[in-house]
Amino acid sequence: MSAFSAAFLPVLVRRERGSLAATLIAPPVALAAATVVNLGLYVLMGRDPVAVAYAMLLEPFLSWASFSEVLLKTGPLLLIAQGLAIGFRAKVFNIGAEGQFILGAIFASAIPVWFPQATGQWVWPVMLLLGALGGALWASVTAFWRVKLNANEILVSLMLTLVAAQFLNYLLLGPWKDPNGFNFPQSVMFQYDAMVPILIPGTRVNVSLLLTIALSIAAWILMQKSFIGYKLQVGGLAPRAASYAGFNEGWAIWLSLLIGGCAAGLAGAAEVAGPLGQLQRSISTGYGYAAIIVAYLGGLHPIGIVVSALCMAVLYIGGDNAMVSANLPIAAVRVFQGSLLLAYLVAVAFVRYRLEWRRAAYRSQP
Amino acid sequence: MNAIEFILAGMLAAATPFLLAALGELVVERAGVLNLGVEGLMAFGAVLAFVIVHHGGGHFLGFIAAGLGSAVLSLVFAVIALGFRANQVATGLAIGILGQGLSALFGKSYESLTVKGLPKLGLPWLSEIPLVGGLFIQDVVVWLSLAATFAIWATFAYTKIGLVVRAIGENPKAAHAIGYSVITVRFAAVAFGGTMAGFAGAYAAVVYTPLWADGMIAGRGWIAIALVVFGTWLTGRIFLGACLFGAVSLMGLAAQASGLDVPSQLLASLPYLVTILVLGIISADRRLLKLNGVASLGEPFER
Numbered sequence: 001m002s003a004f005s006a007a008f009l010p011v012l013v014r015r016e017r018g019s020l021a022a023t024l025i026a027p028p029v030a031l032a033a034a035t036v037v038n039l040g041l042y043v044l045m046g047r048d049p050v051a052v053a054y055a056m057l058l059e060p061f062l063s064w065a066s067f068s069e070v071l072l073k074t075g076p077l078l079l080i081a082q083g084l085a086i087g088f089r090a091k092v093f094n095i096g097a098e099g100q101f102i103l104g105a106i107f108a109s110a111i112p113v114w115f116p117q118a119t120g121q122w123v124w125p126v127m128l129l130l131g132a133l134g135g136a137l138w139a140s141v142t143a144f145w146r147v148k149l150n151a152n153e154i155l156v157s158l159m160l161t162l163v164a165a166q167f168l169n170y171l172l173l174g175p176w177k178d179p180n181g182f183n184f185p186q187s188v189m190f191q192y193d194a195m196v197p198i199l200i201p202g203t204r205v206n207v208s209l210l211l212t213i214a215l216s217i218a219a220w221i222l223m224q225k226s227f228i229g230y231k232l233q234v235g236g237l238a239p240r241a242a243s244y245a246g247f248n249e250g251w252a253i254w255l256s257l258l259i260g261g262c263a264a265g266l267a268g269a270a271e272v273a274g275p276l277g278q279l280q281r282s283i284s285t286g287y288g289y290a291a292i293i294v295a296y297l298g299g300l301h302p303i304g305i306v307v308s309a310l311c312m313a314v315l316y317i318g319g320d321n322a323m324v325s326a327n328l329p330i331a332a333v334r335v336f337q338g339s340l341l342l343a344y345l346v347a348v349a350f351v352r353y354r355l356e357w358r359r360a361a362y363r364s365q366p
Numbered sequence: 367m368n369a370i371e372f373i374l375a376g377m378l379a380a381a382t383p384f385l386l387a388a389l390g391e392l393v394v395e396r397a398g399v400l401n402l403g404v405e406g407l408m409a410f411g412a413v414l415a416f417v418i419v420h421h422g423g424g425h426f427l428g429f430i431a432a433g434l435g436s437a438v439l440s441l442v443f444a445v446i447a448l449g450f451r452a453n454q455v456a457t458g459l460a461i462g463i464l465g466q467g468l469s470a471l472f473g474k475s476y477e478s479l480t481v482k483g484l485p486k487l488g489l490p491w492l493s494e495i496p497l498v499g500g501l502f503i504q505d506v507v508v509w510l511s512l513a514a515t516f517a518i519w520a521t522f523a524y525t526k527i528g529l530v531v532r533a534i535g536e537n538p539k540a541a542h543a544i545g546y547s548v549i550t551v552r553f554a555a556v557a558f559g560g561t562m563a564g565f566a567g568a569y570a571a572v573v574y575t576p577l578w579a580d581g582m583i584a585g586r587g588w589i590a591i592a593l594v595v596f597g598t599w600l601t602g603r604i605f606l607g608a609c610l611f612g613a614v615s616l617m618g619l620a621a622q623a624s625g626l627d628v629p630s631q632l633l634a635s636l637p638y639l640v641t642i643l644v645l646g647i648i649s650a651d652r653r654l655l656k657l658n659g660v661a662s663l664g665e666p667f668e669r
Contacts, residue, residue: 012449012450012451014668093455095459141642145642145645145646145649148650149645149646149647149649149650150649150650150652150655151642151645151646151649151650152592152595152645152649154402154455155588155591155592155595155641155645156642156645156646158585158588159585159588159589159592159638159639159641159642159645160638160642162584162585162635162638163635163638163639163642166631166632166634166635166638167631167635169631170629170631170632173631174629289459289463292456292459293460293463296456329470329471329474331467331468331470331471331474331580332467332471333467334463334464334466334467334470334471335464335467335468335471336467337463337467338406338460338461338462338463338464338465338466338467339460339464341456341459341460341463342442342446342457342460342461342464345446345450345452345453345456345457345460346446346450346452348452349450349451349452352451353450353451
């Protein structure tokens with residue numbers, strides 16, 4: 001044991017105050033670490049790491065055509081993550097954004113499916129509003145279960161996502177299936193006025209990106225500048241102190257979930273009324289789950305989330321590229337997402353702690 | 367075979383993935399750790415078992431690989447959540463996403479392939495009873511998981527190890543002061559939970575439905591976490607809850623077989639709807655949760 005006791009062992013020691021430098025460095029370090037680990041995995045799978053890295057990380061920036069697709073993917077991720085982050089800061093863990101997204105898409109599709117002839121400039125804005133309503137309604141079930149029945153919101157919101165996916169299947173295989181769609185599980189193609197107008201000509205980027213940016217600014221004002229945001233954060237950091245100060249916990253849960261649900265529902269509506277143009281089974285490629293990672297990677301801060309949403313969108317488009325050019329299964333993107341969040345959680349530990357090397361013998365003393 | 371016989375005969379097998387994963391999570395939570403990655407741990411175990419069994423490694427080796435693999439993945443959770451004191455909710459979600467991603471990645475070339483399940487073993491005499499006899503004709507894993515249920519109940523009720531784990535979940539500071547290593551015990555509990563989740567995934571993939579499909583765990587891991595709450599952290603109630611979910615997931619099949627005119631999607635979402643419902647009913651009684659709940663669940667331990 002004597003040789004061992006002389007060795008130095010790392011110990012995490014709490015900092016007196018959080019380190020700003022570590023806060024800012026953590027996301028890029030996590031990104032770099034996750035990239036290295038995943039490239040290593042691709043080598044093990046027998047892929048050329050240089051080709052994959054080129055396709056995944058560089059190609060999305062090399063042409064306007066592919067960068068506009070990055071912007072298109074950024075929209076839903078950014079919107080959902082902003083909504084979720086507000087809840088996460090209040091310690092309300094809504095992980096059912098995927099389900100709220102699906103309900104938003106379904107609600108928005110009701111107009112073009114039921115009224116395929118409807119025309120006028122009002123159609124797509126009303127669809128977006130309906131989408132936000134659908135997402136909020138779906139989230140309100142979770143809020144009710146949590147506030148009135150004391151049920152865990154993580155489990156309830158996740159179960160509701162699985163139900164929402166089945167509901168979407170039911171509609172697309174049953175009442176909402178396009179009768180002229182060669183039996184594919186999808187709705188009719190939407191009419192012209194049911195589509196969000198294109199923002200940048202020659203791309204698929206539409207007006208909803210402006211909406212997303214506006215809502216990001218609203219989230220920043222709400223969380224950083226307003227009394228409501230302050231109350232939510234205090235409720236999350238110190239629930240007891242908040243309740244002594246007269247801040248109602250139930251109110252914070254309702255507000256967090258409704259904001260999150262609205263944002264996810266709006267994103268779902270913008271997806272069907274934007275790039276897709278119809279309700280399909282594959283309306284979401286895991287946006288609701290990816291947005292959880294986007295929210296954390298952005299430090300739950302509205303500005304950080306803008307940057308992390310862009311990064312995650314690059315990963316999605318890059319993953320598509322790598323699937324085509326380097327024959328990489330698309331599941332690799334999910335592996336990357338998971339390991340990215342893990343790397344971030346390790347990196348962010350150094351905001352509150354610093355590493356000290358202590359003699360093992362010193363450590364084992366009682 | 368009528369519907370009741372059908373459900374009785376299949377209930378225990380359908381319950382086994384829920385039961386194994388929930389028992390593992392019970393031990394983890396009793397030690398004061400909340401691991402939300404069960405779904406991903408199950409998916410990872412499932413793909414490992416399927417690949418091994420498909421390549422002729424046999425079920426025993428498949429289960430061992432699944433248990434070991436998921437244990438390793440759960441130790442990644444332990445290092446980050448316990449070692450680096452990261453938020454346990456976020457770490458669990460990340461492990462869940464990673465596990466499901468790895469499962470899809472490794473399982474890609476096995477999509478819709480099948481393997482052979484396990485033979486059913488009947489208990490003499492009991493299995494010949496009419497109506498309920500089917501309850502006593504089960505594969506060996508079902509019998510083993512019943513034994514595991516009993517062993518875990520007895521460990522918590524009668525042994526010192528059980529007491530130490532509970533103490534560490536209730537009051538880690540006090541347990542540390544008496545001289546128990548909180549982190550070591552919690553690491554061990556997480557590894558145990560990971561192993562059980564791996565077994566649960568293996569059972570789903572190579573015994574219960576011996577066919578590979580991406581996403582075949584289908585929320586069972588999450589239901590297992592909910593089961594721990596339903597069971598108010600008591601082994602016996604968790605077993606009953608798992609049986610309930612086994613029965614509910616068979617009800618869909620029974621209803622379809624009997625030609626009932628209900629959309630199959632409604633039947634498929636039945637387990638999720640029941641989870642939401644039961645979660646509301648049990649949680650509404652706050653005293654019940656407080657009585658058996660784990661006091662320091664999810665809180666990081668610092669000396």
